[in-house]
Amino acid sequence: MTGKIESRLAELGVTLTEAPAPAANYVPYVQSGNLVFISGQISQGPDGLITGKLGADVSLDDGAAAARSCAISLLAQLKAACGGDLDRMTRVVKLTGFVNSTPDFTDQPKVINGASDFLVEALGDAGRHSRSAVSAGALPFNVAVEIEGIFEIA
Incomplete structure (x- = not known):
């Protein structure tokens, strides 16, 4: 039976795939008490990795879409x-x-809004969170965005 959150995701046209496997020597998540710490999820879509650098070859809208894809992967890991x-x-x-961006690109928060907006749309008030949005000169596999998350569970 599909739960409430997955039903809401389906309304948004999102189906969670299997949680992505780690790409190096780490675990995808760690639970400590009622908190789950999820390792960084990289931007990827049905056609593979979403790569490139904001401020050079990736638009702000495409960057926000890449961040949204990271949020979906975070939910799959959760x-x-x-x-x-x-x-x-x-x-x-x-x-x-983390936003793969040029030194003069300053809209990292607008990029990460792609993830934040999606989580609020999918989860309502439970999706509201604290956040950091920072620039990175490069990210693994040249992905456009990587996002890690901390979630509270019952």
Whole structure:
């Protein structure tokens, strides 16, 4: 049976895939008490990785879409951490977003809004969170965005 959160995602046209496997020597998430710390999720879509540099070859809108894809991957990891029951999530606590950008690009918050806006749209008030949005001169595999998250679960 599909839970409340996954039903809402379906209304938004989002189906969670299997949680992406780690690309190096780390675990995808760690639970400590009622908090789940999810490792950085990189921007990817149905056609593969979303790559490029904001301020050079990636538009602000495409960057926000890349951030949204990271938020979807965060929820897939959270679902795995919750044993398949995404409704155990009680709130998004914090996101840290990294934007592959040129030195003169200053709209990192607008890029990471792609993730923040999606989580609020999908989760309502439980999706509201604290956040950092920072520039990176390069990201793994030349992805446009990477986002890590902290979630509270019941």
